[in-house]
Structure formats: structure tokens, C-alpha cells
Amino acid sequence: SYVLTQPPSVSVAPGQTARLTCGGNNIGSQSVHWYQQKPGQAPVLVVYDDSDRPSGIPERFSGSNSGNTATLTISRVEAGDEADYYCQVWDSISGQTFVFGTGTKVTVL
Amino acid sequence: QIQLQESGPGLVKPSDTLSLTCAVSGYSISRGNWWGWIRQPPGKGLEWIGYIYFTGSTYYNPSLKSRVTVSIDTSKNQVSLTLSSVAAGDTAVYYCARKGDGSRAWYFDYWGQGALVTVSS
Numbered sequence: 001s002y003v004l005t006q007p008p009s010v011s012v013a014p015g016q017t018a019r020l021t022c023g024g025n026n027i028g029s030q031s032v033h034w035y036q037q038k039p040g041q042a043p044v045l046v047v048y049d050d051s052d053r054p055s056g057i058p059e060r061f062s063g064s065n066s067g068n069t070a071t072l073t074i075s076r077v078e079a080g081d082e083a084d085y086y087c088q089v090w091d092s093i094s095g096q097t098f099v100f101g102t103g104t105k106v107t108v109l
Numbered sequence: 110q111i112q113l114q115e116s117g118p119g120l121v122k123p124s125d126t127l128s129l130t131c132a133v134s135g136y137s138i139s140r141g142n143w144w145g146w147i148r149q150p151p152g153k154g155l156e157w158i159g160y161i162y163f164t165g166s167t168y169y170n171p172s173l174k175s176r177v178t179v180s181i182d183t184s185k186n187q188v189s190l191t192l193s194s195v196a197a198g199d200t201a202v203y204y205c206a207r208k209g210d211g212s213r214a215w216y217f218d219y220w221g222q223g224a225l226v227t228v229s230s
Contacts, residue, residue, distance in 0.1 A: 035155075
């Protein structure tokens with residue numbers, strides 16, 4: 001089955017840029033989606049199809065995807081961005097399954 | 110506004126069957142879309158369980174396939190999950206979610222608030 005690997009944690013100072021990676025075999029050939037999850041809350045979609053944002057998501061959230069790594073970039077980080085972030089793909093090859101990454105905890109210093 | 114609400118017993122005994130319902134409001138399931146279940150053990154990451162089309166077609170996580178059934182009731186506008194022979198490792202928050210609109214939108218755009226199910230005697 002397809003595996004998505006994320007670093008367990010990333011720390012960033014307010015106003016700086018956070019770059020969260022999601023590694024997978026030839027992930028650049030797939031569409032990657034990103035969710036933000038704050039404690040005690042359901043996940044919220046923040047980026048879909050590598051780099052598109054749902055309505056209501058700030059432009060500070062952007063995404064890219066190439067080769068074996070997809071990246072979620074959070075610019076001008078705010079305290080409210082502190083959360084867990086998960087990447088996700090739909091694996092149509094292994095049996096039309098949804099695959100989530102291991103998750104990254106973003107800490108705002 | 111589309112809303113999803115999970116409900117069901119919060120405590121299930123080992124070897125019993127877990128049953129949850131997801132009531133959908135603000136959107137008619139009969140319009141067509143895929144509806145999924147995802148779970149999250151305490152302090153851990155997200156695990157996809159399965160999903161169902163409004164016609165009843167289903168796909169399941171291979172690791173859970175032998176124990177999972179997802180069903181749909183268009184008359185009640187709800188989706189259901191059953192997980193049999195549960196063990197402590199099935200303790201988790203269970204979420205229902207809607208797949209994005211469009212044949213290529215393979216992500217979840219609306220989520221319920223989640224239901225915590227604890228497996229314990």
C-alpha cells in the first residue's frame with residue numbers, strides 16, 4: 001500500500017514561514033490534499049489538488065508537489081496556525097483507497 | 110450549509126459490534142456523492158476506514174475490510190458504519206465526511222465533529 005511520510009514536528013516563529021513536507025513514491029504524479037486539525041476539532045481542508053484553496057482559507061496557505069515530495073507552505077505564521085497537519089492522496093492503483101500521511105505538529109514559538 | 114453529525118454508543122465491549130450513524134443535513138445524499146468514515150485513535154493520526162456511493166457501492170481499507178460495513182439510507186439522509194469484533198485498538202474518534210464534488214475531487218471537504226468510541230469491558 002502507498003505510504004506518506006511527514007516529519008513529526010515543525011517549529012516556527014510568528015511571522016515566519018513554515019514548510020511542511022509529505023514524502024511518497026513519485027507523489028508528484030498524484031493530487032495531494034492537506035488538512036489542518038486543531039485539538040479537539042475535526043480536520044479542515046486547507047489545500048486540495050496540490051495547490052488550490054477552499055473558500056475561506058487564507059492565501060497564506062499554499063502548496064506544491066513535485067518528484068517524491070509535496071509541500072504545504074504557511075506564510076506569515078500566526079499563533080492560530082498551531083495545529084496538526086495531514087497530507088492525503090487517493091491511491092487508485094492499490095485499490096481506490098484514501099491514504100493519510102503520518103501528520104506534522106506545527107508549534108508556533 | 111452542509112452539516113454532518115455522528116451518533117452512537119460511546120462505549121462498546123470487546124468482541125461486540127460498533128455501530129455509528131452519520132446524519133447529513135443541508136445536502137441530499139440522493140444527489141450523488143461519496144461518503145466516508147475516518148477514525149483517529151487518541152493521540153494518533155487519521156486512518157481511512159471506508160466510503161460509499163449514494164448507489165451503495167463501497168470501498169474499504171484492506172486492513173479493516175473483513176470487519177467493516179458501510180451502508181447508506183437515502184430516505185433518512187444518513188450513512189452508517191458497523192465494525193465487528195472490536196478490540197481496544199479500535200478505540201478512536203470516528204468521523205464521517207463527504208468526498209469533494211466532481212469525479213476527480215478525491216478529498217474530504219465536509220466533516221462531522223466526530224464521535225469518541227471507547228472499547229472496554
